[in-house]
Amino acid sequence: MHGNSVPDSYVYVTEEGVARHYADGSVDALAWEDVVEVRVEGDSETESDILYILLDRGGQGCVVPKSATDTTFLARLRYLPDFDVERLGEAVEGLGEGHVVVWRSPDPPSPLPDFEYD
Known part of the structure; x- marks a missing residue:
């Protein structure tokens, strides 16, 4: 009997964030509100997937491997402030060696509050 093999990872996308669960039980997760940069990179292991x-x-x-994404992931990226979907498409199509930054948060980092000591 032949069945589908268990994937090495799977991705959950919610309104709160994105999480990648690995076969070994580890998880990479990030809340959308904490995302400050989106990069696109070729996967050197498979030589066919985009990350x-x-x-x-x-x-x-x-x-997040492109093979593990669906329209929900791509639609959610569009909610990032000033996210350019065309730039993402161009980066994926023209991807060579290394990575391409397709989005950075337009908001500067929040400064630490000034504390006044008595």
Whole structure:
């Protein structure tokens, strides 16, 4: 009997964020409100898949293979402020070595509050 093999990872996209669950039980997750950069990169392991890399201000992120995305993921990217879908498409089509930054948050990092000491 032949069945489908278990995928090495799967992706959940919600209104709150995106999470990639791996076969070993580990999870990469990021809230949409924390996303400050979106990159597109070729997957050197499969040489056929595209990776979407979402990063927060600390450099932590969530790597989402294009093969694991659906219209929900792409539609949710459009809600990022000033996200350019055409730029994303051009980056995916013309992807070569390395990565391409397709979006950065237009909001500067929040400054730390000034504390007044007595």
